[in-house]
Amino acid sequence: MDTLVHDLGIGFAHVFVAWNLLMLTIGLLIGMAVSIMPGLGLVMGIVLTLPFTYSMDIESAIILLTAIYIAGTYGGCFTAILYKIPGEPSDVPLLWDGYRMNLKGEAAKALGWALVAALIGGLVSSGVMVSLAGPFAKFALTFDSPDYFAIIVLGLATVVCLATSSLAHAFISLFFGLIIATIGIDSTYGAERFTFGQPLLSGGINYITVLVGAYGLGEVFTRFGRTLKIDATDEKSNRVRTRFPTWREIWALRQTISRSTVIGTVLGVVPGAGAVITSFVSYGIERQYCKRRKDLGSGIPEGIVAPQIASTASVAGHMVPLLALGIPGSGATAVILGAFLLHGVQPGPQIFVTHPDTAYAILASLFVGVVGMCVIGFFWIRLVVKVLTIPQPIIIAIVVLFCIVGAYAERNNIADVGMILVFGVVGYLFDRYGFPIAPMVLGTILGPLAESSFLRSMIRYENDWTIFFRRPMSCTMLVLAIIAFAFPLVSRISQRRYPTVAAPTA
DSSP states (O other): OOOHHHHHHHHHHHHSSHHHHHHHHHHHHHHHHHSSTTHHHHHHHHHGGGGGGGHHHHHHHHHHHHHHHHHHHHHHHHHHHHSOSSSSSHHHHHIIIIIIIHTTTTTHHHHHHHHHHHHHHHHHHHHHHTHHHHHHHHHHTTTOOHHHHHHHHHHHHHHHGGGGGGGHHHHHHHHHHHHHHHHHETTTTOOESSSOOHHHHHHHOOOOHHHHHIIIIIIHHHHHHSSSOOEEEEEHTTTTOOHHHHHHHHHTTTTHHHHHHHHHHHTTHHHHHEEEHHHHHHHHHHHHHHHHHHHHHHHOOOHHHEEEEEEEEHHHHHIIIIIIIIISSHHHHHHHHHHHHHHHHEEETTTTSSSHHHHHHHHHHHHHHHHHHHHHHHHHHHHHHHGGGHHHHHHHHHHHHHHHHHHHHHHOHHHHHHHHHHHHHHHHHHHHHTTHHHHHHHHHHHHHHHHHHHHHHHHHTTOOOOHHSHHHHHHHHHHHHHHHHHHHHHHHHHHHHHHOOOOOOO
């Protein structure tokens, strides 16, 4: 422990060198900015910044890219809460309660909860992962493709717990998203599927297109079906200020905070189980175990705290397999791995021997980055909340612009702009007829990951499907997935058989 504290102290000294601190600040600003743009996102921000690190030393370059990664898991909450447009897929659960709080005139409070959650999740997970980097790295080394598949199935299963109206509608939406994910060329065998001879579909349908279209344009189309106010927001919106939760309110959510931090930290260390999975799983767990689980989705803090803590907490977990094993745990860490290799450094167990100052400087930058992100976010909130004073038609125009630019920026393909119109209509129809959008989006995002993990398992273990139940980790995850699938069904059957008696009203 004394050695760890000493090495980490040297890492903090490196971070607070003027140039490194400047790079960290720039990275936080870039991460906050790109995560607001749907379709651009933190991964694209890291990719676009990577060429500028060629002339830097390895320490400054990785600190810059890691800061973008940290801030990117938080900045998307602004568009999710204010505009109902998730900047990142992991921000989708924030819509269900964050946007509801916005509609109730509590946007500033919702953003305050998101900032506090990001601070808690980031600091706690960083402390845990720095102290347990060695044991977690050895544990993650034992994971195989069946384990990855089982974890993804658990992530898909939790979305069923989010169905508030109809389980059948939730399953239909989920399977529709999985079908969308199969369109294009099979990555394993190279065969075209569901393209119908159309070159437009041969490249598949990007999940960004589905996400931005269904949530962004879908919300615009839904608003067009209602009365559109041309005047600016009322005086109440003009008086909105940043409001942070009190210590008593934070303490009241201690169970949610604890559960979400554990989920984000533990799942974050598993390669492939990124912020998306941890965010959805954390929200799904709250749907089952939260004291106010029946109120989730109506605009309560638990629905903001759980996914935001898990998403930010996963960042520290992702850096562990990258530094200790050389295995990227997410798309962002894959780009950061490329930055290591460009500078002639191979991450792995030997990095703590050959480049200890760099390794511990990166770990120390996690703590400084989280605090700096929240300081910037404090002032950022005050700026973004002023958007509520903009007349609604102008906001809708901004939303449409963000959707179009975001869809085009992902692959520089004009066909994606037309595709988001299609999914905008799909999102409107889903909202109109009571189908949840989240299962479709999650199926589109996680479908390819589940398929590739399953096929790798079948190829490696000669089509022996029992391997999923013979490995302890995959068996445990699948059992939890079965429970997640069955729990809402059993709960609703029991409610029909033993209905609760309403309390008499005065």
